[in-house]
Amino acid sequence: MCDTLILSDLHLGSEISRARDAMRMLKQSSFRRLILLGDIFSDLNFGRLKKEHWQFLGYIRKLSNPKRQVEVVWVEGNHDRGLTEVMSHLVGVNVYQEYSWEYSGMRHLAIHGHQFDRFVINNLLLSRLGTLMHIRLQKIQGKPFARLLDRLNTRWLRLSSKVSSGAVSHARFRQAGRVFCGHTHAPMHIEKDGIQYFNAGSWTDSRPTFVTIGEEGVHIHEYHEHEYDERPDDCDPSEERSESDSAVISFAGEAGLLEDAEYEGVGS
Numbered sequence: 001m002c003d004t005l006i007l008s009d010l011h012l013g014s015e016i017s018r019a020r021d022a023m024r025m026l027k028q029s030s031f032r033r034l035i036l037l038g039d040i041f042s043d044l045n046f047g048r049l050k051k052e053h054w055q056f057l058g059y060i061r062k063l064s065n066p067k068r069q070v071e072v073v074w075v076e077g078n079h080d081r082g083l084t085e086v087m088s089h090l091v092g093v094n095v096y097q098e099y100s101w102e103y104s105g106m107r108h109l110a111i112h113g114h115q116f117d118r119f120v121i122n123n124l125l126l127s128r129l130g131t132l133m134h135i136r137l138q139k140i141q142g143k144p145f146a147r148l149l150d151r152l153n154t155r156w157l158r159l160s161s162k163v164s165s166g167a168v169s170h171a172r173f174r175q176a177g178r179v180f181c182g183h184t185h186a187p188m189h190i191e192k193d194g195i196q197y198f199n200a201g202s203w204t205d206s207r208p209t210f211v212t213i214g215e216e217g218v219h220i221h222e223y224h225e226h227e228y229d230e231r232p233d234d235c236d237p238s239e240e241r242s243e244s245d246s247a248v249i250s251f252a253g254e255a256g257l258l259e260d261a262e263y264e265g266v267g268s
């Protein structure tokens with residue numbers, strides 16, 4: 001059992017989202033707190049979500065049930081900006097711009113990281129267009145091309161060093177000893193001026209990563225499919241099975257999200 005598990009940049013709605021694997025990993029991990037560290041969605045067009053993307057959201061909703069005694073925290077990223085209302089409605093979790101907590105006598109801080117990326121800040125409209133173009137191209141060219149694009153895009157946004165230095169300054173300002181970001185899609189750990197910086201990586205790549213914080217410290221883990229059960233869906237106790245696909249689809253319908261299928265991501 002770890003205290004906190006952090007995953008970021010799942011990009012639900014994208015062709016290359018590893019939603020099924022992320023759910024598999026979560027189901028077989030135990031933690032007191034889960035932090036979804038931004039860009040869990042690729043954009044706010046819910047019509048693009050596939051069955052396994054809805055299943056992931058259904059699982060998050062189930063985890064956030066108070067009976068489970070797991071605290072689920074959603075920290076907003078640049079791709080999922082403006083989700084506060086929808087998410088509290090849809091999956092019953094609170095959305096934060098940044099989240100801090102105390103653990104082993106130290107302040108911890110989780111923030112997506114685009115705040116330290118001047119390109120995103122100055123070019124929100126441009127990056128919105130880029131996202132739309134990215135999705136169009138994915139549709140035309142299929143997965144391998146989307147992967148290449150993702151890599152280029154990641155390199156384009158390769159602000160690993162900008163994000164890490166911005167995050168460290170921000171952590172100092174907030175008097176935190178450890179700071180956690182996503183956004184760059186590049187898992188990373190550095191220490192600067194006595195502040196530990198960790199990047200949780202992404203779940204869109206061939207090497208998904210996540211972070212755990214526990215008594216033994218902070219670790220960045222790489223997800224390997226073979227280390228997890230092949231068909232966790234079939235091994236679940238009956239309680240797990242009650243969340244059928246139709247239940248997931250119906251809660252999406254209740255939230256009025258499926259009718260938004262034509263929504264073209266008009267910026268908020």
Ligand SMILES: [Mn+2]
Pocket residue numbers: 038039077078079112114182183184
């Ligand atoms: Mn981001």
